[in-house]
Amino acid sequence: MAANLQAQTNAQVSADSIAYQLQRKKINSMLDMRKVRFGQYSQSLNEHTGIFGFQTKGDIRRSNDILMDIVKTDDNIYKELKILLEYRAFQQRQIQSHSKEAEAINQNYVNLISKLRQQNAALKTSVQKVHTMQYIYILIIVFMFASILFLISRKSKVKV
Structure with missing residues (x-):
């Protein structure tokens, strides 16, 4: 599951990075066009082009038209920059959320390992108690068997 989440995240980051790079190229081309x-x-x-080397109304209009194109290009550049900054902010939020998810997963693993260690220690203690009890039962059985043999041998000596 963690590998699947990692693969999805990597695919998303890759797609976002491609979109980010495409947006950068678009802005750079717009800047070149503006230049x-x-x-x-x-x-x-x-x-x-006027008489005596003066500018004509046509010259001024062409200059103003070009200037208006530059202003429109600037507006478009600002819009595209805003989109680019939104991509960057989105990537940062995504990286932070991925980091938090990874941290939570790691914390869950640490908690699970700790819990398993405690269970392992409890099982070792339980096994040790069982071995001790088995040893005690064997001693009791041996003692009872020895007592029975002793009583049988004593009873046989008394009859003789």
Whole structure:
């Protein structure tokens, strides 16, 4: 049963670890995408397609659109980070509960071993008492047999 529990826990931890790693990869890819978009934003700020090297409304709109994409990406990154932190908290709770279960199982084993040792000691004492009683019974039987022989031999001497 403990091995089955251990196997289930290991499978769950493995699945959670895979989910955690996938979540990390997703966040890292989002961060890479944000980095690219920020580079595009910096580039768009330097673009001046207007007359005399000024920025046009179109340039400013493109910059603002890129900036809005960056903000949306940031929002998504925050959401995914929250999920990642929830995975981490879940893993920590799971490890703590597994630790408590293992500790309880170990304590039960210790209690069982202690109980079995006490029973073993009681059985040894009981066996020792039985051996002592057997020895006493044998002595009594031998004494009775000797007494009977003594009485028989005494009775035979008296008749002679």
